[in-house]
Amino acid sequence: CSFLLNIYAEKGKGKINASMADCHEGHLPLFKLAISLGSFAVGPESMTNDAGLSYYGVISIGTPPQSFKVIFDTGSSNLWVPSIYCNSAACNNHAKFDPRGSSTYRQNGRPLSITYGTGSMTGILGYDTVTLFSILASSFCLSQTEAPFMQNMQADGIFGLAYPSLSLSSATPVFDNMMNGGLINLNLFSVYLSSNNQRGSAVTFGGVDTNHYSGSITWIPLSKELYCQITVDSVSGNGQAVACNDGCQAIVDTGTSMIVGPQSDIDNINAWLGASSQNGEYIVNCSNIGQMPDVTFNINGNQFTLPASAYVYQVQYSSCITGFGATGGNMWTLGDVFLKQYYSIYKRGQNMLGLAKAR
Template sequence: MQWVFVLCVSVALSECLVQIPLEKVQTAREALEEQGLWEQVRAQYPFNPMAKFDRSFAVADQPMTNDADLAYYGVISIGTPPQSFKVVFDTGSSNLWVPSIYCGSPACENHARFYPSRSSTFRYSGTPLDIRYGTGSMTGVLSYDTVTVGGLAVRNQVFGLSQTEAPFMQYMRADGILGLAYPRLAASSAMPVFDNMMKEGLVNQDLFSVYLSSNSQSGSVVTFGGIDPNHYYGSITWIPLSNQLYWQITVDSITANGQVVSCNGGCQAIVDTGTSLIVGPQTDIAYMNSMLGASNQNGDYVVNCNSIDQMPDLSINIHGHAFTLPASAYVRQSQHYGCRTGFSAGGDSLWILGDVFIRQYFSVFNRAQNMVGLAKAR
């Protein structure tokens, strides 16, 4: 019989020298093989024995705050020495911008603002920037500086300094937005932060993953360069992108009780961390909400809170897989506003699978293979 010795630091060496029969120690590979998972893991994480010796092989966790299940933001820094900002990590846009001392809008007055003169690594560009979102817009100029996200320092990163911001942004908890979509979507052809991470070899894999907590709980995180198995159950379903602009995929249909209720014959959707709800065309959303017994009150679809347990599960069918949402996931209960569905009309043929969906399904955004991975969130 072979033996392996385990040493530890202790006052009495005799308390630390322990003999363990080698035959009783099961390797990680053996455990995975027993569960039939070895080939899947080996394909997903190719063997690289030098990775631990190379600082370029990195995985960076960026914690996010859950703001009442309506928005998720994390703290980054810009400049030398660093100036801190709360930003929404938005897979539905591609630019990074923060408020600046050049901004006179009320939205800038109650948020952190960037001071160029306080950073020794700041470089002014002056290229104008104009971005329009679903709930507002901003204008400003582009500049360059070191941006640190999840402990990764991205040097010479282009970012926007706001000069005007829409009134809605005055009520945002976050100061700015960090876009994580494709470069083609970036205003003024600004290189997105994650593209620079990949270009500089700062991440282990050319992907990032997102876990969103529910009910204002802590634990939300975006992981750059890796996938944390502690955030999901089962296996990841990989879905090819239909367009490399947003994180856009093809949805086969949306069903309830086995019947198609929307997206009949297929539709296009984007997986968007920067949108709170699930958004779709007016006709489809009106029909879905009507089927659920919701009434339209000033644009919000309200349901009887006592009816939630009787409401059906909805299945968003993608690439041959059903991603099911129970009523507890798609109805938001508020002490002040009652119960409202998480389905909103957007007036476009493009659907948005926002936070209502992502809270239920851990999402991986794979730039190496241009795919989205979805797995049941823990």
């Protein structure tokens, strides 16, 4: 079977639905991150490729430190990890934060709820130190119930990297604290996602790693400072538009595994590719990959092309699916299918996205 991971937070009508809620047994504690960092210029954090579905790195929370695997997610803003207060199936096979074991933990107690594209979690706010490579941070979120989609994942929690306007309970995101404290050389971070379970994936805070891309960087202005949201001019193949004909909005999201778009556009793309729809997936013959066309995203006057080898997954010995999935809304999400092909740079100081061909 296949699995779509979609972890962009939804705010407001059809985008992110984040609300305060009563905290009760079975909820996940959330840790809000207000950072107090040691001085550094550029901070690289290695990530592990979890079967091409997600990418996670390791952080620690508390004194002495308790370690957690977290997805670095440009589609949400809060940091959370499971806690000892959670007994759901998704929590029980992951590391849990124990506030009793940390001498620096301070309780806030405010209940909250976060809804993501594939599930939700609830919890309470707390404060503690958070260590990320050489960086010391304080304050974060504990969760108490956890969405089922996390149950079979390697990662324990989610480390949001989107804008403060998306953050629940006015928690300042980690990266904003880095910027506000003048703790990085440049107000940007960059992401490299390896392909086909290769090692080497990384997020770099405060800099760009030239080893991970070739050619020049194309800079694209953000259309909205909430997610990393951009305007796509069209999606084309063989020189003709196949989707997004009149332009569309897209979120660039490291927390989503596929490329997701409106139902009609996704149906058009997959029909053009010769895929058949079965139970919400779009099936193609694996032996045809070599003859399938490129798909090009036209963005800000530039072309970003995906070969079939990038957008087709083999899920069984002779069965393949495309990496184009449908959503109920009008927003597109350029997830890991796209980002494995393009090194991405999130220039928060100027509200720009940089894309360059990944090595």
